[in-house]
Amino acid sequence: MADYSLYLVTGRHLLSHGKVYAQALEEALQGGVTVVQVREKDLDTLEFLEIARQSKALCEKYKVPLIINDRIDIALAVQADGVHLGQTDMPVHVARSLLPPGALIGVSCNNVEHVKQAVHDGADYIGIGAVWSTTTKRLTSPVVGVRGVGTLLDALDASNIRTVAIGGISSSNLLRTLHGAISSSGRRLDGVAVVSDIFASPDPFSAAKRLRDIISLHNNHVLQQRSLTEVPSRYTPDGIKSGIINIMRLIRESSPLVHQITNVVVTNQSANATLALGASPIMATAPEEMYDLSRIPGALLINFGTVKDKEGMILAGQFANDAKKPVVFDPVGVGATQFRKTTAAELLGTWQASVIKGNAGELAALAESNEVQSKGVDSVGSGFADSASFVKALARKERCIVVLTGPTDWISDGDIVVRLDNGDKMLASITGSGCMVGTCIATFCAGANLTDTGDDGVSNMFAKGDMLLGAIGGVVALTLAAEAAAGRKDVFGSGTFLPALIDELSRLTSDTVRDKANIQVL
Ligand SMILES: Nc1ncnc2c1ncn2[C@@H]1O[C@H](COP(=O)(O)OP(=O)(O)OP(=O)(O)O)[C@@H](O)[C@H]1O
Numbered sequence: 001m002a003d004y005s006l007y008l009v010t011g012r013h014l015l016s017h018g019k020v021y022a023q024a025l026e027e028a029l030q031g032g033v034t035v036v037q038v039r040e041k042d043l044d045t046l047e048f049l050e051i052a053r054q055s056k057a058l059c060e061k062y063k064v065p066l067i068i069n070d071r072i073d074i075a076l077a078v079q080a081d082g083v084h085l086g087q088t089d090m091p092v093h094v095a096r097s098l099l100p101p102g103a104l105i106g107v108s109c110n111n112v113e114h115v116k117q118a119v120h121d122g123a124d125y126i127g128i129g130a131v132w133s134t135t136t137k138r139l140t141s142p143v144v145g146v147r148g149v150g151t152l153l154d155a156l157d158a159s160n161i162r163t164v165a166i167g168g169i170s171s172s173n174l175l176r177t178l179h180g181a182i183s184s185s186g187r188r189l190d191g192v193a194v195v196s197d198i199f200a201s202p203d204p205f206s207a208a209k210r211l212r213d214i215i216s217l218h219n220n221h222v223l224q225q226r227s228l229t230e231v232p233s234r235y236t237p238d239g240i241k242s243g244i245i246n247i248m249r250l251i252r253e254s255s256p257l258v259h260q261i262t263n264v265v266v267t268n269q270s271a272n273a274t275l276a277l278g279a280s281p282i283m284a285t286a287p288e289e290m291y292d293l294s295r296i297p298g299a300l301l302i303n304f305g306t307v308k309d310k311e312g313m314i315l316a317g318q319f320a321n322d323a324k325k326p327v328v329f330d331p332v333g334v335g336a337t338q339f340r341k342t343t344a345a346e347l348l349g350t351w352q353a354s355v356i357k358g359n360a361g362e363l364a365a366l367a368e369s370n371e372v373q374s375k376g377v378d379s380v381g382s383g384f385a386d387s388a389s390f391v392k393a394l395a396r397k398e399r400c401i402v403v404l405t406g407p408t409d410w411i412s413d414g415d416i417v418v419r420l421d422n423g424d425k426m427l428a429s430i431t432g433s434g435c436m437v438g439t440c441i442a443t444f445c446a447g448a449n450l451t452d453t454g455d456d457g458v459s460n461m462f463a464k465g466d467m468l469l470g471a472i473g474g475v476v477a478l479t480l481a482a483e484a485a486a487g488r489k490d491v492f493g494s495g496t497f498l499p500a501l502i503d504e505l506s507r508l509t510s511d512t513v514r515d516k517a518n519i520q521v522l
């Protein structure tokens with residue numbers, strides 16, 4: 001069985017200045033490439049044949065299968081191990097009839113129909129793409145995106161066809177690709193096909209080795225997760241309370257930076273809520289400043305209530321992932337307009353969120369469910385029939401912690417579900433209470449990020465620390481502060497409730513968390 005984990009696509013036109021084809025290929029093989037496909041679109045047959053011969057000799061030396069793109073005659077001439085076919089190339093059954101038994105046949109797939117057809121035709125593997133936008137090949141089909149690859153993997157059913165993702169994959173997005181490209185049943189990619197990141201590099205050995213190391217890191221993480229069968233003891237209600245109290249202390253001691261790209265309605269109250277918890281807010285939106293901000297410890301909140309700063313949101317999330325800083329995503333009103341839906345898909349396709357928070361209408365829209373409707377930024381009706389199952393499924397799909405807000409709040413990491421029953425109906429009478437929950441979650445995730453524990457959390461490859469605890473802490477803090485504010489004699493309505501809420505966030509004590517937090521672990 002071929003090892004598809006690091007599949008190199010070559011092409012002479014890609015070579016870095018001064019590099020010779022055979023030398024570049026050998027360096028890539030030494031760096032750990034496991035399959036080689038030769039793709040030459042503009043070469044005469046004689047030149048192609050020569051390149052294929054050189055590739056065959058090297059692949060044999062390193063015991064790696066050689067695949068030829070499109071040209072069955074060349075594959076036969078050099079006794080390659082197989083061919084790779086595009087949608088407009090030779091059909092699989094014709095290629096199969098021409099090639100020797102056991103030849104590997106791969107097909108490029110861009111949509112569910114392509115995938116089903118390739119399975120039906122008996123292809124050995126499929127190349128799903130383009131997963132990222134790429135300059136190597138002029139794209140004639142839409143970019144699939146990391147989450148889109150997961151949807152195509154769903155279409156494979158029980159077939160044992162192998163899969164690689166292709167298109168714009170490099171060491172900077174590989175981890176995100178491997179982590180995010182997963183079907184709803186947990187099926188993952190067998191490998192990734194890489195083109196310019198290796199073959200256009202002046203140092204193909206190091207480029208391939210860097211990719212191999214990321215693949216190993218990801219595989220180890222998957223293995224570790226599989227071996228975890230029991231819910232860690234810190235996820236009992238008392239364990240969670242102790243964890244929250246510890247994070248509260250860390251926030252007050254270290255005052256981490258909470259970078260927020262948020263909407264114009266709530267900017268001021270969110271910055272004040274951050275200060276009240278003891279952290280340091282910065283509301284910054286310009287793409288030019290995202291790198292610098294990502295270097296400072298803390299967390300990032302991306303709330304697209306008044307979607308305007310998309311470029312900044314994209315860069316901020318990518319830099320935060322690189323720095324292993326938590327990314328909290330609040331897709332405000334995502335069900336309200338098509339623009340919000342496509343923007344959410346683009347953002348989630350680019351970076352990995354640590355926590356996604358929304359009300360029932362927002363999360364239904366994100367999950368493409370019709371069970372709950374929304375009107376603008378508000379959820380309509382009484383929510384999901386089974387909120388616990390909903391959050392758990394969405395957390396698995398999005399590979400992160402999901403927080404569903406409402407009179408009861410539901411939080412899941414895809415394994416356990418936590419139900420929180422604190423808060424006050426006054427919260428529904430002010431604007432942006434959901435946005436403040438997002439801010440509190442980001443602040444607690446910044447605190448959790450300081451602890452660097454929680455190695456078994458689903459998002460820890462992209463954010464250090466226990467993001468489940470961070471998400472729970474943020475909701476508990478805001479809802480307990482709301483209870484205290486609503487009970488005050490100087491609060492007469494929503495106008496006086498908001499400043500009282502900020503006061504009570506700053507006055508929150510460990511005793512209140514211990515005595516009043518209403519936490520159930522399901
Ligand atoms: N009736 C209620 N009783 C108790 N708590 C509530 C109630 N309604 C909302 N909350 C709390 O208010 C917080 C915000 O949740 P909500 O679902 O109202 O957000 P939202 O709809 O996104 O708000 P907004 O759009 O104003 O930002 C949650 O933590 C939730 O616990």
Ligand SMILES: Cc1ncsc1CCO
Binds near residue numbers: 431432
């Ligand atoms: C009212 C409103 N509109 C866009 S964002 C926002 C804040 C509450 O979500």
